[in-house]
Amino acid sequence: MTPKGIIEIKNVTFYRADRAIFKNLSCTISTGKITAIMGASGSGKTTLLRLIGGQLQPDEGQVFLFGQDVALLNTLHLNQLRSRMGVLFQSGALFTDLSVFDNVAFPLREHLNLSADDLYNRVLLKLEAVGLRGARDLMPSQLSGGMARRVALARAVAIEPELILYDEPFAGQDPIAMAVLQRLIKHINAQMQLTSVLVSHDITEAFAISDEVILLGHSGVLAQGSPDELKASEDPAVKQFIHGEADGVIPFHFAAPPLQEELRGLNHD
Amino acid sequence: MINVIADIGSIALGKLIRMGEALLMLLQAIVVKPKISSISRLIQQLYIVGVQSLVIILVSALFIGMVLGLQGYTLLSAYGSEQAVGQMVALTLVRELSPVVAALLFAGRAGSALTAEIGLMKATEQLASLEMFGVDPLHRIVAPRFWAGMISLPLLVAIFSLVGIYGGYLVAVDWLGVYGGSYWGNMQQAVDFNEDVLNGMVKAVVFAFLISWTALYQGYSCIPTSQGISAATTRTVVYSSLAILGFDFILTALMFGGTI
Amino acid sequence: MKKRWLELSVGLMIVAGIAALITLAIQVSGGSMSRNADHYTVTALFENAAGLSPKAKVTMAGVVVGEVVSVGIDPYALKAQVHMKIDGQVNYLSIDTSASILTSGLLGEKYVGLTVGAEEDVLVDGDVIEDTQSALVLEDLIGQFLLNFGDNT
Numbered sequence: 001m002t003p004k005g006i007i008e009i010k011n012v013t014f015y016r017a018d019r020a021i022f023k024n025l026s027c028t029i030s031t032g033k034i035t036a037i038m039g040a041s042g043s044g045k046t047t048l049l050r051l052i053g054g055q056l057q058p059d060e061g062q063v064f065l066f067g068q069d070v071a072l073l074n075t076l077h078l079n080q081l082r083s084r085m086g087v088l089f090q091s092g093a094l095f096t097d098l099s100v101f102d103n104v105a106f107p108l109r110e111h112l113n114l115s116a117d118d119l120y121n122r123v124l125l126k127l128e129a130v131g132l133r134g135a136r137d138l139m140p141s142q143l144s145g146g147m148a149r150r151v152a153l154a155r156a157v158a159i160e161p162e163l164i165l166y167d168e169p170f171a172g173q174d175p176i177a178m179a180v181l182q183r184l185i186k187h188i189n190a191q192m193q194l195t196s197v198l199v200s201h202d203i204t205e206a207f208a209i210s211d212e213v214i215l216l217g218h219s220g221v222l223a224q225g226s227p228d229e230l231k232a233s234e235d236p237a238v239k240q241f242i243h244g245e246a247d248g249v250i251p252f253h254f255a256a257p258p259l260q261e262e263l264r265g266l267n268h269d
Numbered sequence: 270m271i272n273v274i275a276d277i278g279s280i281a282l283g284k285l286i287r288m289g290e291a292l293l294m295l296l297q298a299i300v301v302k303p304k305i306s307s308i309s310r311l312i313q314q315l316y317i318v319g320v321q322s323l324v325i326i327l328v329s330a331l332f333i334g335m336v337l338g339l340q341g342y343t344l345l346s347a348y349g350s351e352q353a354v355g356q357m358v359a360l361t362l363v364r365e366l367s368p369v370v371a372a373l374l375f376a377g378r379a380g381s382a383l384t385a386e387i388g389l390m391k392a393t394e395q396l397a398s399l400e401m402f403g404v405d406p407l408h409r410i411v412a413p414r415f416w417a418g419m420i421s422l423p424l425l426v427a428i429f430s431l432v433g434i435y436g437g438y439l440v441a442v443d444w445l446g447v448y449g450g451s452y453w454g455n456m457q458q459a460v461d462f463n464e465d466v467l468n469g470m471v472k473a474v475v476f477a478f479l480i481s482w483t484a485l486y487q488g489y490s491c492i493p494t495s496q497g498i499s500a501a502t503t504r505t506v507v508y509s510s511l512a513i514l515g516f517d518f519i520l521t522a523l524m525f526g527g528t529i
Numbered sequence: 530m531k532k533r534w535l536e537l538s539v540g541l542m543i544v545a546g547i548a549a550l551i552t553l554a555i556q557v558s559g560g561s562m563s564r565n566a567d568h569y570t571v572t573a574l575f576e577n578a579a580g581l582s583p584k585a586k587v588t589m590a591g592v593v594v595g596e597v598v599s600v601g602i603d604p605y606a607l608k609a610q611v612h613m614k615i616d617g618q619v620n621y622l623s624i625d626t627s628a629s630i631l632t633s634g635l636l637g638e639k640y641v642g643l644t645v646g647a648e649e650d651v652l653v654d655g656d657v658i659e660d661t662q663s664a665l666v667l668e669d670l671i672g673q674f675l676l677n678f679g680d681n682t
Contacts, residue, residue: 079403424546
């Protein structure tokens with residue numbers, strides 16, 4: 001069975017406590033493109049990312065990464081796969097006891113056997129790509145949020161992986177930082193010929209750079225297609241998300257009895 | 270009534286499961302081939318866990334030794350036996366107070382710091398990040414801290430005993446006038462290396478194991494929020510302290526209970 | 530520079546800890562590590578061995594020459610049987626050596642005191658000391674005192 005894309009999700013069901021995050025979910029992520037996984041909070045975006053990375057196992061179904069079933073791999077093979085991909089965590093997740101330079105150098109020291117000079121040059125080049133070469137001796141605690149995320153990006157691409165996963169890269173960023181990140185993601189994807197998967201709920205930013213969008217909801221895929229296709233969709237759930245409507249298929253009000261019954265001081269029968 | 274029993278049962282079961290998880294974590298962390306590269310991490314942890322605890326250990330040991338000298342002198346002089354204050358201070362410290370007090374201080378200072386550090390690494394996704402880079406956080410983060418604890422505390426206990434005995438000397442001999450020769454002489458007759466000093470060190474090793482294990486597990490398994498980390502830190506100190514005192518009784522009974 | 534200090538201080542701490550342990554061994558416990566020095570065992574029978582316990586000192590002329598190993602009962606002589614191990618170098622105890630149970634200091638720790646006799650042959654491993662003086666029991670002393678006191682009035 002030849003997988004069609006670099007990542008294939010086949011009939012995955014995943015429960016957290018008693019809630020089904022995914023029921024029979026299937027989708028494919030095409031190689032070489034920037035794919036955005038989107039959905040309302042709680043739709044399972046980050047969970048999907050963790051399933052792809054092998055940090056979580058599906059209760060049913062299979063997750064194929066680079067053509068291999070992630071759940072069947074032993075630790076050694078899983079780590080080999082992981083060395084072919086980079087992950088950018090939501091908080092950057094820089095190692096607080098290492099400097100910026102050592103953070104970016106970390107995956108290089110772990111997976112590759114470079115000479116000291118080669119390592120040094122590589123780190124500088126990656127930092128240059130994110131515009132932070134001058135900050136290489138700072139400690140993570142001295143960086144702003146946006147800068148930390150850029151260093152984390154440099155770290156994620158340091159070993160020049162085939163795939164990068166971004167967990168909410170635009171969350172809580174100022175407009176300049178967002179523009180910088182957008183530019184970097186697109187640039188890196190094109191220049192290094194990667195596949196990028198980003199999890200986000202920022203419509204404008206994600207749509208601006210993605211080639212394909214997968215919209216999650218109701219324990220499955222609501223829609224999949226190019227950004228233009230989704231904008232034109234007539235599906236009410238899709239429309240509510242895309243156009244940012246406060247109320248719709250996903251209701252505004254949390255389930256509760258009628259207001260009249262709950263107010264005090266009124267005459268009830 | 271049935272509900273109460275069911276609740277107690279499920280709490281007990283939960284605790285049992287947690288203990289099992291803790292054991293698995295520990296085994297996974299320490300059953301590994303030692304690598305040269307891990308030595309530098311170990312040394313770094315020895316500094317953070319051990320050297321940075323030295324101040325509180327030294328100060329506490331000095332004061333406790335001095336108090337023992339003072340109280341001991343007061344009590345023994347009622348029987349005309351002030352000369353025995355040396356052996357009183359030494360035996361009390363070496364058999365009981367050094368391992369127990371040093372361990373309690375260690376749990377509060379180093380144990381809580383370990384839990385908070387690992388909990389914070391979990392909350393900021395650093396542990397997950399390590400995993401994604403193909404590095405096992407149990408080997409890289411947990412193991413060096415465990416061995417640092419196992420090595421540091423026994424050393425600190427030995428230092429505690431010595432400083433405490435010296436503190437007692439300062440009070441009893443320099444201040445209260447006990448003859449220096451009898452301070453050390455009586456002590457040497459009464460303190461047996463195998464029976465007293467080594468048994469105290471065995472206690473220190475056991476306590477080191479309990480504290481390191483508890484602190485690391487609580488940090489590793491905490492809920493990754495600020496509230497979760499604070500709860501985990503509290504649990505480390507409380508569980509470690511209870512374990513120290515409980516095992517102290519068991520060990521004391523085993524070691525010293527036979528000879529009356 | 531910071532890295533140097535880190536390793537240096539760790540090294541210092543380890544050295545200090547081991548040094549503390551060694552000091553404790555030598556200065557504090559007076560090294561009764563002579564477990565492996567050779568000893569020979571001698572037995573003494575007492576009418577009353579009250580208060581004598583294993584590990585108590587065995588002395589001669591006030592100097593420690595050995596240790597009590599066990600205190601039991603001799604079922605044939607119906608006396609207290611005390612096994613002692615004597616330092617191998619003390620091989621000049623005559624066979625008519627006497628053993629007494631004495632009290633050390635006010636706190637009443639009991640120990641065995643040996644007094645050498647006049648015979649030429651010496652005690653060897655397994656010998657029995659027959660000339661013994663039992664422990665002083667406080668009640669007996671008081672009783673004796675009252676008896677004497679009663680006699681005099």
